[in-house]
Amino acid sequence: MEFLSSVLLLCISLSIISLYLLLRTSRHRNLRLPPGNLGLPFIGETLQLISAYKTENPEPFIDERVNRFGPIFTTHVFGEPTVFSSDPETNRFILQNEGKLFECSYPSSISNLLGKHSLLLMKGNLHKRMHSLTMSFANSSIIRDHLLDDIDRLIRLNLESWTDRVLLMEEAKKITFELAVKQLMSFDPGEWTESLRKEYVLLIEGFFTVPLPLFSTTYRRAIKARTKVAEALGLIVKQRRKESEEGDGKKDMLAALLAGDDGFSDEQIVDFLLALLVAGYETTSTIMTLAVKFLTETPLALDQLKEEHDQIRAEKKDSLEVLEWNDYKSMPFTQCVVNETLRLANIISGVFRRAMTDIHIKGYTIPKGWKVFASFRAVHLDHEHFKDARTFNPWRWQNNSGGTTNVFTPFGGGPRLCPGYELARVELSVFLHRLVTQFSWVPAEEDKLVFFPTTRTQKRYPINVKRRTMYGEAM
Template identity: 85%
Template sequence: MDSLFYFLFLGCLSVLIFIIYRTSRHRRLRLPPGNLGLPFLGETLQLISAYKTENPEPFIDERVNRYGTLFTTHVFGEPTVFSADPETNRFILQNEGKLFESSYPSSISNLLGKHSLLLMKGSLHKRMHSLTMSFANSSIIRDQLLVDIDRLVRLNLDSWSDRILLMEEAKKITFELAIKQLMSFDPGEWTESLRKEYVLVIEGFFTVPFFSPTYRRAIQARTKVAEALSLIVKERRRESEAGETKNDMLGALFAAGDGGFSDEEIVDFLVALLVAGYDTTSTIMTLAVKFLTETPQALTRLREEHEEIRAKKREGEALEWSDYKSMPFTQCVVNETLRVANIISGVFRRVMTDINIKGYTIPKGWKVFASFRAVHLDHNYFKDARTFNPWRWQNNSGATSPGNVFTPFGGGPRLCPGYELARVEISVFLHHLVTQFSSWTPAEKDKVVFFPTTRTQKRYPINVQRRNHVKC
């Protein structure tokens, strides 16, 4: 018994010495100003509660005003330096794998899977990222994917009644598109059943995991999704080995050289891609409609652009790549929606070695958060930054240096591989919306809540009026 107490005493003493050493070392370093908050919890609760408001960046706004664009906090159990500075953000993105490595809270990792593209590192990430980029580049979209995007968007809009829940309808569209592009499945009972489980998975990203029934449901749903995808992967692998091939992402994974990928790696990869393609793009679609509704001049200009495209086509004729490339104002609308309501608020990275930035030192092992949205909503870089104004993107008149400050899809080695695909899907959706429906109005007063917490806030119900004679 005495020896047990002795070892316990040594263990506690070792932990205490380590904490004292680390604290004294951090005091010697010139850390960015800030507040670490409560023990263990830090400022996590303040971060989450802040995003239940209508203000896009309340947590960061308050601290930038107090400490500047680089500040220290403590969230999700770890000391973290937040950056609202575009130069620092660019430095973080460009030094991926050298000074910083991808690192997200375990609550997110558990939902995505350890082999998701978001969490991969080193050569495996480089290989998988390159493969994904090659399957979603402009030529592939033009020659293979656009026809399905146009068909599935029209199929969904044709089913709309007089009153729809826009967010849910947009999610159906993007999920069906993702399933088609990844695994060649057309909409059906299986895809809809899988989508309902995904709804639960997505909700898990917006909760505190500790003692949360929502998070537990998300983990259970994630298990069901993985099991369903595992069956598909096994079946497709057998078909591939028998010489049957399909021209989709799953087929590309089986055809990859260097020994290919395991079933577990492929399932995690598909889970993460479905999350990326399903939730973010549908949210941008919904908010684009909301912002256009609140900006009638922009909606009128957008409608004129798409009426010109439709007038040159036969009834029932699908959109072609040349049509997509003749939507300049649509691209302004997409850019502005991405800027004002950037769904990817920023990225977490772990510091691999002590780093000096802007006169401060960030210790090895700490996390940094490069906030894209904080820069996008900064009046120093965008005039009237919190106002929806798509005209600012004509000749880039509204941004001082758009190449450096506009990063809705990240940057560096982890640039979102589906950025062009997302733009095409949103553009095609807007085309069919404004050419098939003469008007739409919000059915209920809706708030833009940037950290969604309830199903009602995410639905955005609208009343739609279909045109009597539509050439689509």
């Protein structure tokens, strides 16, 4: 009897699903969807996307579909029908209509690990307030007056330990994590920060896995790591809340959250800090590593960068004298290198959004509830927008030549423009200054660039380093 009941329940469920799919398909036939291919049932084209992004050259996934269907096409990835856009005008429309026509939407594996109160997942007025607060702690004046000294000091401190062979991506991650912890919670490097960073490594590995602990050991480890990180941050929040009530406060992001009129709970603050640490740690460290990789492969650019920074160093009394804001503002070629690294590396390859209503654009209709992916990468690597788009050429940014800035969106745009965009540029510029004035290097072995689950090098970019003197190489 129990077996028959189970069979009956299964038949009813399948009938309901079939009816739903039939009605949805019928409705979509009446809409002019962007052309494309939904691929296999349930799986769609997810496997093709992942296999492309696990190589050095993921472009064919988009290139082939753009050539066949045009810059806006339909596919089916990560369990949902998705409209891909490689059209800059459409991408701007998506970014600018955040909260009006589109809402933020990410895979559950990411949202579960970051927490519902992370800035990435916040919506409406709460997101506006928290985004504004974050921007206020990462604007030019704050960086100049309060953060630059710590950035320079912590980078120098890390580089002092470098000898012989270095795993550059690993070292860059240590630097950016320590900077983020200092800026958010006023902690200097130590056993606590390093222990926290190791848990973050496990947490981030779970972002692009199947969000089922029973089937994915990576996701299971990530959930455990997330719990440990949340517990560690929760203890700090409780301690700082008590200190704040006693009038012994610090001037950092955590202090601003505790002092806010909104009365944020400990859970909200923990989620918020946890996500900001991910953002500051993962993306900037990758940019640092790839800037060095691209420069190493482009000797003329590296020589010009060294010349710019040697001139700044020559005006200092000694190599340990701190960098000042005027020094940062006198790095024009460095900014060209930063822009070109951001364009070519595409650390943020694009953003997912969900249509809040049927949306009519470019002669097509994006149905309500469908995912949309605005691809920054496809635009940045399009030869129509950037000459020899897949070649590292920092000189293209001199004097804003080529009129490319209107399609350059490495930090997103609209209401969700990355609030740390200026801070990331400063950290990378200071890192490059200290690196090229203190070291020469060569790759220790061949290393390849891959883009899934995140942009990185396969072997963490090992290099052999040698200390420089002011007049050449150390003996």
